[in-house]
Amino acid sequence: MGTASHLIVIGGSWGGIQASLSILSALPSDYSIPIVLVLHRLRNTDGDLNSIFEKKLLLKAQEVEEKDNITKGYVFLAPSNYHVLIEKDYSFSLDVSELENYSRPSIDVTFTSAADVYGKNLIGILLSGASKDGSSGLKYIFEKGGTSVVQDPREAEVSTMPQSAIDIIPECTVLNLEGIKEFLFFLHDHRTA
Amino acid sequence: MKLDNEDLFEQEVEELIQEIHTHYGYDFSGYARASVYRRIKRFLNNQHLSTIGELREAVFNDSFYFESFLQEITVNVTEMFRDPSFFLSLRTNVLPILSTYPFIKIWDAGCSTGEELFSLAILLKEEGLLERTKIYATDINQKVLKQAKEGIFSASNIAAYTAGYYASGGKQEFSSYYLSNYGSLKFDSSLIKNVVFYPHNLATDSSFNEFHLVVCRNVLIYFNRQLQERVFTLFDESLVNLGYLALGKKETLAMSEINKNYNFVDKGNRIYRKTG
Incomplete structure (x- = not known):
């Protein structure tokens, strides 16, 4: 069984690697909330995305293996060519079903599944990207009582993804990368996971 | 499709899984639930059904309909030379x-x-x-x-x-x-x-x-x-x-x-x- 309490899910596409590195490299190794990161990537490549994150983060970076428990101290990366789902016992399931929004992994799939399990204790963050993936998942997080955060499109390398989320979730919180870091530190200080 | 109560949905799915086992002999009780829920919601959406009740009726009245339901629940997406x-x-x-x-x-x-x-x-x-x-x-x-x-x-x-x-x-x-x-x-x-x-x-x-x-x-x-x-x-x-x-x-x-x-x-x- 993984950790109950809270979960942070982050999605990004074009420009999302740099943006998420910038945020996550600022976090301490004992960060109190587990983090799941879904980045669009090429299929059927053994990308070394994981080693990039391993090198740059104080937190441990790990590609999701099926049935891994969701544990704090980790950034779990969605593996190439799999969707990542969340089970009720706070473990991961993988899925190789149809592409969603031309993507596998799809951000919508993980955001939606996580919202069904974590409800109001879920924080969704959508970063830079040239895709519409993620916005309906982020809306679902909001509808389930969770927190929806979007990177400021003016700052994002590609604004399509954050902007399409803002268009359908007017109530979401728009922050630049510095603001997102600050918010994550606030969560770290105020929530015991 | 909008579900007011996720818990109710999941409970109804559990009942459906049992009934399918009894009626058709397919046992989905050991399937990881996150995917089952997602596939069923997807199927409901594609078939323009709004409740598990409607799905049940269709699935048990028509074995051909059940076949297509089975197709959706058991993910069949695959590719040549994956990895x-x-x-x-x-x-x-x-x-x-x-x-x-x-x-x-x-x-x-x-x-x-x-x-x-x-x-x-x-x-x-x-x-x-x-x-x-x-x-x-x-x-x-x-x-x-x-x-x-x-x-x-x-x-x-x-x-x-x-x-x-x-x-x-x-x-x-x-x-x-x-x-x-x-x-x-x-x-x-x-x-x-x-x-x-x-x-x-x-x-x-x-x-x-x-x-x-x-x-x-x-x-x-x-x-x-x-x-x-x-x-x-x-x-x-x-x-x-x-x-x-x-x-x-x-x-x-x-x-x-x-x-x-x-x-x-x-x-x-x-x-x-x-x-x-």
């Missing part, structure tokens, strides 16, 4: 050893629409083993087995398949294996002349033969630990000593009882060998 590094490893690390046997038996468990089966057959042909290999291709779903037997795949993925073929160590022109026609690829049926297609349910059926290689990739991800353990035991019973087991890239024997009897041949590609 080329796996096929390359099979070619370089496993097939040379299998070639020392006079007769080779392979089980492709959960073969779905056959893309992986044809990829395997192409490898065997190029390594000169196809003539003395018998492949048992099984799936829970008879409809996809029929499709697999046809060997007709959409041409829309041809670029990825071609790249995958060469990255897998392909030795011929990939195009020599298929005829292209109106957006589909018809693969050479001589590739599967030694293939037996068999309906088999990993959740309920037992071992039916002994194999030198069992390939079951990205099927176990849909099962819970308990059902996975059942399937691992089934594979263990179905493998000869020193036989090989190939799982999906993110699947593992690590938590299984049978793990102690298996060594990695290729850890990254999850190819195991039975040792005792």
Whole structure:
């Protein structure tokens, strides 16, 4: 069984690697909330995305293996060519079903599944990207009582993804990368996971 | 579709799973729930149904409708040469050893629409083993087995398949294996002349033969630990000593009882060998 309490899910596409590195490299190794990161990537490549994150983060970076428990101290990366789902016992399931929004992994799939399990204790963050993936998942997080955060499109390398989320979730919180870091530190200080 | 109460939905799904078991004999109780819920919501959406009640009525009144429901719940998405590094490893690390046997038996468990089966057959042909290999291709779903037997795949993925073929160590022109026609690829049926297609349910059926290689990739991800353990035991019973087991890239024997009897041949590609 993984950790109950809270979960942070982050999605990004074009420009999302740099943006998420910038945020996550600022976090301490004992960060109190587990983090799941879904980045669009090429299929059927053994990308070394994981080693990039391993090198740059104080937190441990790990590609999701099926049935891994969701544990704090980790950034779990969605593996190439799999969707990542969340089970009720706070473990991961993988899925190789149809592409969603031309993507596998799809951000919508993980955001939606996580919202069904974590409800109001879920924080969704959508970063830079040239895709519409993620916005309906982020809306679902909001509808389930969770927190929806979007990177400021003016700052994002590609604004399509954050902007399409803002268009359908007017109530979401728009922050630049510095603001997102600050918010994550606030969560770290105020929530015991 | 909007659900007011996720808990109610999940409870209704549990009842539906039980009724399907009683009525049709398919046991989904050991399936990982996150995927089942997602597939059912997807099906409801596509069929313009709004409640599990409506779904129940349709599924139990019409066995053809149930067939299409079954298709949706058991994910059948697959591709040729998925993870080329796996096929390359099979070619370089496993097939040379299998070639020392006079007769080779392979089980492709959960073969779905056959893309992986044809990829395997192409490898065997190029390594000169196809003539003395018998492949048992099984799936829970008879409809996809029929499709697999046809060997007709959409041409829309041809670029990825071609790249995958060469990255897998392909030795011929990939195009020599298929005829292209109106957006589909018809693969050479001589590739599967030694293939037996068999309906088999990993959740309920037992071992039916002994194999030198069992390939079951990205099927176990849909099962819970308990059902996975059942399937691992089934594979263990179905493998000869020193036989090989190939799982999906993110699947593992690590938590299984049978793990102690298996060594990695290729850890990254999850190819195991039975040792005792």
